[in-house]
Amino acid sequence: MTLDSVDRRIVQATQAGLPLVTEPYAQVAATLGLTESEVIARLAAMQDRGVIRRIALAPNHYALGMTANGMSVWDVDDDRISELGTQIGTLPFVTHCYQRPRALPEWPYNLFAMLHGESRSEVQEKQAQVAAILGNACRGHDILYSTRILKKTGLRLRDD
Amino acid sequence: MTRPLRTVLPPDALDSTDRAILNALQDGFPLTPRPYDDAGADLGVTGDDLIVRLARLRDLGAITRFGPFFDAAEMGGAFCLCAMAVPSHRFDAVMTQVNAHPEVAHNYERTHALNMWFVLATDTPDGIDRTARAIEDETGLKVMLFPKLEEYFIGFRVQA
Numbered sequence: 001m002t003l004d005s006v007d008r009r010i011v012q013a014t015q016a017g018l019p020l021v022t023e024p025y026a027q028v029a030a031t032l033g034l035t036e037s038e039v040i041a042r043l044a045a046m047q048d049r050g051v052i053r054r055i056a057l058a059p060n061h062y063a064l065g066m067t068a069n070g071m072s073v074w075d076v077d078d079d080r081i082s083e084l085g086t087q088i089g090t091l092p093f094v095t096h097c098y099q100r101p102r103a104l105p106e107w108p109y110n111l112f113a114m115l116h117g118e119s120r121s122e123v124q125e126k127q128a129q130v131a132a133i134l135g136n137a138c139r140g141h142d143i144l145y146s147t148r149i150l151k152k153t154g155l156r157l158r159d160d
Numbered sequence: 161m162t163r164p165l166r167t168v169l170p171p172d173a174l175d176s177t178d179r180a181i182l183n184a185l186q187d188g189f190p191l192t193p194r195p196y197d198d199a200g201a202d203l204g205v206t207g208d209d210l211i212v213r214l215a216r217l218r219d220l221g222a223i224t225r226f227g228p229f230f231d232a233a234e235m236g237g238a239f240c241l242c243a244m245a246v247p248s249h250r251f252d253a254v255m256t257q258v259n260a261h262p263e264v265a266h267n268y269e270r271t272h273a274l275n276m277w278f279v280l281a282t283d284t285p286d287g288i289d290r291t292a293r294a295i296e297d298e299t300g301l302k303v304m305l306f307p308k309l310e311e312y313f314i315g316f317r318v319q320a
Contacts, residue, residue: 003235003236011230014228016227018227020211020215020218022196023193023194024196025191026193040192043228046228050231051234052228052230052231053229054187054228055189055227056185056186056187056188056189056229057181057185057214057217057223057225058186058223058224058226059182060222060224062167062168063167063168063220063222064174064182064222065168065169065171071270071277082310085310085312089311097312098308099308099309099310099312100241100306100307103306106274144270144272145270146268148268148269149266149268150255150258150259150267150268150269150276151264151266151267152224152265152267153265153266
């Protein structure tokens with residue numbers, strides 16, 4: 001575990017969101033009995049260590065009109081996946097792009113890229129752009145549309 | 161989250177400043193005593209205006225979260241994408257069994273023989289296997305694990 005008990009309390013105090021007040025870190029500090037500078041220093045250290053990926057907002061794609069989202073999956077030549085995955089990851093309509101293990105025989109795909117669009121036909125156009133980049137390094141592909149959100153809570157540290 | 165996730169905002173719900181905020185604050189947020197003032201300065205708004213706009217975007221459902229994004233693996237835990245092929249007549253019952261685990265952070269129904277895709281987020285690396293095995297025992301269905309091997313970027317941009 002790379003978090004000490006103070007870090008952990010800071011994580012718990014902020015995992016639902018940063019307070020929308022002029023001095024949010026001072027408010028977090030006050031609830032934890034810490035100083036503002038300690039909270040800022042610890043958040044900065046956690047960010048440097050990669051425990052915090054970033055302090056940022058997460059847009060709701062659906063509310064913003066991106067009502068079609070497809071998890072596109074690709075069977076990409078292992079020798080080229082790093083180079084090609086990096087290229088796919090920079091496309092503005094791709095939100096999550098990962099290499100994952102295949103699960104043969106039923107699952108031959110090793111590159112996952114989430115594609116967002118206002119309609120399935122727009123998502124399909126974007127899928128074609130990805131296919132063009134992958135070219136003959138791709139042996140097969142599929143796309144899985146989400147039809148229902150069954151749960152969405154994000155990470156929660158247990159309070160223990 | 162009290163607001164339904166699947167509601168599309170009317171096109172005029174966001175002005176150009178809102179869109180600039182949505183884009184800019186996906187990348188990061190200052191660790192300074194008055195971060196809204198500092199982030200607002202780059203966007204041409206006061207800190208108070210930025211706070212009001214973020215609160216409104218959150219209440220509208222245009223953003224799902226604003227704050228630190230933690231990396232479970234760096235905190236000593238783990239994340240893993242999982243999939244199951246659930247017979248349609250059992251879908252809702254299995255969904256209830258899966259969602260009952262607090263380790264299940266997101267869960268989506270998708271268009272594929274593997275029709276249930278969820279993310280496990282756990283405090284410890286062995287929590288992934290333990291939770292997956294528990295779900296298999298409860299449901300009698302195989303849980304396929306797709307841990308990320310490499311990440312190529314995460315981003316999303318609205319038209320500014």
